[in-house]
Amino acid sequence: MKEKLRILIVDDDRRMAETLMDILMVKGYEAETAYSGPDALDIVNKGYFDLVVTDIKMPKMNGVELYKAIKGLKPDLPVVLMTAYSTDRLVKEGLEEGAIATLTKPLDINLIFSLLSCLRKERSIVIVDDDPQFCKTLGEILRNRGFRVIEVTDPSNLIEILSSDAQVVILDMKLNGKSGLEILKDIRRQYPHLPVILVTAYRVEMAQAIKASLKINAFTCLYKPFEIEELLKVLTEIHHKELGRVLGRPC
Amino acid sequence: MVETKLLIVDDDPGICETLSDIFQESGHSVAIASRGREAINKAKQTAFNAALIDIKLPDMEGVELIPLLKEIHPDMEVIMITAYASLETAIRALNDGVSAYITKPLNMDEVLPTVEKTLGRQRLITENRRLLKEAQVELAERKRAEEKLREYSEQLEEKVEQRSEELKDTHEQLVRKEKLAVLGQLAGEVGHELRNTLGVISNAIYYLQTTLSDADETIREYLDMISSEVRNSEKIISNLLDFSRTRPAEREEIEVGELIAQVLEKRPPPKNVKISTKIPSDVPPVFVDSQEIGQVLFNLVTNAYQAMISSSSVETPEGGELIVRVQAEKDKVSLSITDTGCGISKEDMKKVFEPLFTTKARGIGLGLAVSKNLVEVNGGSIEAESKEGEGSTFTVILPTKEVQS
Numbered sequence: 001m002k003e004k005l006r007i008l009i010v011d012d013d014r015r016m017a018e019t020l021m022d023i024l025m026v027k028g029y030e031a032e033t034a035y036s037g038p039d040a041l042d043i044v045n046k047g048y049f050d051l052v053v054t055d056i057k058m059p060k061m062n063g064v065e066l067y068k069a070i071k072g073l074k075p076d077l078p079v080v081l082m083t084a085y086s087t088d089r090l091v092k093e094g095l096e097e098g099a100i101a102t103l104t105k106p107l108d109i110n111l112i113f114s115l116l117s118c119l120r121k122e123r124s125i126v127i128v129d130d131d132p133q134f135c136k137t138l139g140e141i142l143r144n145r146g147f148r149v150i151e152v153t154d155p156s157n158l159i160e161i162l163s164s165d166a167q168v169v170i171l172d173m174k175l176n177g178k179s180g181l182e183i184l185k186d187i188r189r190q191y192p193h194l195p196v197i198l199v200t201a202y203r204v205e206m207a208q209a210i211k212a213s214l215k216i217n218a219f220t221c222l223y224k225p226f227e228i229e230e231l232l233k234v235l236t237e238i239h240h241k242e243l244g245r246v247l248g249r250p251c
Numbered sequence: 252m253v254e255t256k257l258l259i260v261d262d263d264p265g266i267c268e269t270l271s272d273i274f275q276e277s278g279h280s281v282a283i284a285s286r287g288r289e290a291i292n293k294a295k296q297t298a299f300n301a302a303l304i305d306i307k308l309p310d311m312e313g314v315e316l317i318p319l320l321k322e323i324h325p326d327m328e329v330i331m332i333t334a335y336a337s338l339e340t341a342i343r344a345l346n347d348g349v350s351a352y353i354t355k356p357l358n359m360d361e362v363l364p365t366v367e368k369t370l371g372r373q374r375l376i377t378e379n380r381r382l383l384k385e386a387q388v389e390l391a392e393r394k395r396a397e398e399k400l401r402e403y404s405e406q407l408e409e410k411v412e413q414r415s416e417e418l419k420d421t422h423e424q425l426v427r428k429e430k431l432a433v434l435g436q437l438a439g440e441v442g443h444e445l446r447n448t449l450g451v452i453s454n455a456i457y458y459l460q461t462t463l464s465d466a467d468e469t470i471r472e473y474l475d476m477i478s479s480e481v482r483n484s485e486k487i488i489s490n491l492l493d494f495s496r497t498r499p500a501e502r503e504e505i506e507v508g509e510l511i512a513q514v515l516e517k518r519p520p521p522k523n524v525k526i527s528t529k530i531p532s533d534v535p536p537v538f539v540d541s542q543e544i545g546q547v548l549f550n551l552v553t554n555a556y557q558a559m560i561s562s563s564s565v566e567t568p569e570g571g572e573l574i575v576r577v578q579a580e581k582d583k584v585s586l587s588i589t590d591t592g593c594g595i596s597k598e599d600m601k602k603v604f605e606p607l608f609t610t611k612a613r614g615i616g617l618g619l620a621v622s623k624n625l626v627e628v629n630g631g632s633i634e635a636e637s638k639e640g641e642g643s644t645f646t647v648i649l650p651t652k653e654v655q656s
Contacts, residue, residue: 013447013450013451015451016447016450016451016454019451019454019455019457019458020454022454022458023454023457023458023461026458026461026462027461084443084444084446084447084450085443104446105446105447105449105450106446106449106450106452106453106454106481106485107450107453107454109453109454109457
């Protein structure tokens with residue numbers, strides 16, 4: 001369990017920002033407020049936050065502009081937009097840029113709480129690769145980044161392992177005796193939406209299997225050797241998508 | 252020039268010959284009769300322009316002959332030949348239909364001009380008559396034309412009236428639409444502003460509910476009340492905003508069954524309401540904005556539930572059945588939602604899709620107007636059928652694939 005989550009609330013309507021802050025604090029979170037985009041950016045730059053909730057329609061810098069600036073600064077930081085104008089073109093732009101979700105005012109506070117409890121959870125990753133060296137090194141790196149990692153070199157009892165609270169699977173396409181595609185099919189039978197990242201060193205040889213895997217909802221495929229930053233970016237993308245789903249965005 | 256035919260009636264051969272000579276020299280054709288009977292017989296065979304009649308004939312008075320001849324040729328001019336050129340005779344003769352007279356013994360300087368003058372007069376009369384006839388024909392034609400014109404103008408008037416009525420309707424519709432557009436815009440702006448305000452109220456209530464969880468029952472009850480009223484207001488505003496929204500529909504292919512399932516999940520039936528869906532498996536997907544049509548179905552389902560549980564009348568029992576039927580027809584899919592609720596009166600039926608019309612105690616009457624708008628921007632149509640006391644059916648017809656417009 002992490003310590004208290006910190007949330008930044010941005011709204012030029014001070015009463016909105018303050019009431020929301022009071023609610024979060026009374027529920028045991030740490031919250032701060034900012035009343036403009038530039039102020040918010042300043043605060044984000046100086047301190048650590050788990051979540052930013054910002055109004056879209058603000059003078060000087062609107063919420064979507066703020067989100068883009070935050071993304072450049074801290075790409076991992078999830079941002080939720082809120083607005084009274086659900087049909088605004090900015091809403092669409094914000095979502096396309098990768099904001100978690102847009103909430104309509106008046107806010108359904110319970111959605112924020114579901115989101116926060118999701119953020120509180122440790123993110124667990126299952127690495128499936130018959131190369132113990134690869135498992136170990138990647139596992140180490142991810143653990144250092146705060147993930148809970150389970151390394152699986154023998155996929156025979158993978159489904160049982162996944163039954164705990166796995167959030168992401170990193171799956172090698174070529175394991176001893178069993179192909180990654182077959183394992184993915186097994187996973188899909190039980191978990192139709194579980195995000196699976198494929199990894200392989202055989203780009204050409206595996207092309208067909210990769211294509212088939214993407215068809216049954218594999219998230220993406222990374223080619224060994226890959227930059228760890230690349231993997232982290234994909235993990236953030238998956239995480240933000242999950243958070244969006246908690247807020248009712250279709251996947 | 253047409254030859255002029257003259258008839259001379261006199262029993263004095265000398266006079267007949269003299270006159271005949273004079274006239275023939277002047278280019279007239281001449282016939283001679285010495286008695287009245289003979290004159291009548293000749294007149295029956297030839298249309299004479301004029302007759303010169305001696306005042307005394309062996310078988311009758313010259314004056315007696317005049318009407319007999321005129322009976323045969325009404326236009327024939329009569330010139331009397333008389334030895335007694337008294338004024339009295341002249342007047343009487345003129346009254347009897349005589350145009351002129353010449354005296355015996357014949358004055359040669361007088362005869363020809365008198366006859367020519369009479370013939371000239373006759374030509375004038377004939378010409379006049381011809382002209383009159385022409386004029387009459389023309390008049391008749393004109394009358395007919397006028398009649399036609401009047402008929403046309405009547406039809407025109409009718410048409411104008413009809414068109415005016417249509418124009419008036421269109422105009423009224425336009426005015427209404429314009430009013431609605433203004434209303435929509437206003438509603439949109441006000442609605443958004445109210446959402447901000449409601450947002451703060453809603454947060455404040457949440458805070459109070461959280462911190463006052465051990466307050467006495469009345470306080471908690473009141474907080475709940477405010478909270479639910481905020482939600483109601485939010486719903487009304489959402490409807491207003493949907494009504495005023497201007498974003499273009501984002502259409503995609505989607506299964507009708509999926510749309511219905513989503514709506515029924517979001518809006519589960521109240522107690523005592525049974526749902527049955529009849530969706531054939533081979534219905535093609537519809538091409539619509541799923542969010543917008545979802546909203547329409549949500550509105551229709553909500554209305555249907557309300558019709559079945561709001562027992563404003565005693566005889567309709569609470570509860571009933573909601574039937575969803577789907578049918579594919581050519582390049583369309585029809586989706587109908589039937590309830591067994593209170594139904595809609597004939598009078599209200601005309602107005603159900605009009606904005607700001609409502610029979611509900613709460614609500615501003617935009618649900619169906621919004622639904623109609625949304626269905627139409629998605630290339631579909633919506634219809635309603637209802638029987639008071641038995642229930643209503645709303646049918647939405649949606650296009651199946653992108654139609655090139």
